[in-house]
Amino acid sequence: MTARSVLAVLFLLASLVPASARAAEWGGITPGESDVESVRQRYGAPSREQREKVEGHDTLRWIYEGEKAPRGLSSMEVSFGLLASGSYRPRTVRYFRLVPRAGIFTKEIVLTGWGEPSRVGKEKEQTIFFYQSGLVIYFDREELNAVSMVFGIPQPEPPATR
DSSP: OOHHHHHHHHHHHGGGSOTTSOOOOBTTBOTTTOBHHHHHHHHOSOSEEEEEEETTEEEEEEEEEGGGSOTTEEEEEEEEEEEETTEEEEEEEEEEEEEEOTTTSBHHHHHHHHOSOSEEEEETTEEEEEOTTSEEEEEOTTSSBEEEEEEOOOOOOOOOOO
16 A cells, blocks of 8 residues: 555545544644644744645645754654545644654654554555554564654544454
């Protein structure tokens, strides 16, 4: 599953998740709850922004790079525009993505902080952790460090197996 397809699934599943489910969060940002104003208040203006259409809706993406990236990160990307419960909220965080520097989010730190993943997958020799809270983590080939962490909305329970 590519990063783009993971994000598309997160976008589409937003309308299926009950409002009471708690999203994965980090650094004061919670997908489905945080908005443009709260992100700007906490992190300031982004290094750059992009506007695009996703599933027919106008979205906004803020990218924090270099000195504007939070400490320990190469970059942080925050995407706004959430379809939830049948309505579109253009100023609400849909997902955000962290690109940590080596040694910041090791596999051990991830397991201590977020626990065992709901599922583990592989993509081109990369291990991927999936959490029902909406967190998807890509590790380096050695499985030592997280190289990308996508925080989204909670995911539905997987179907029961017989």
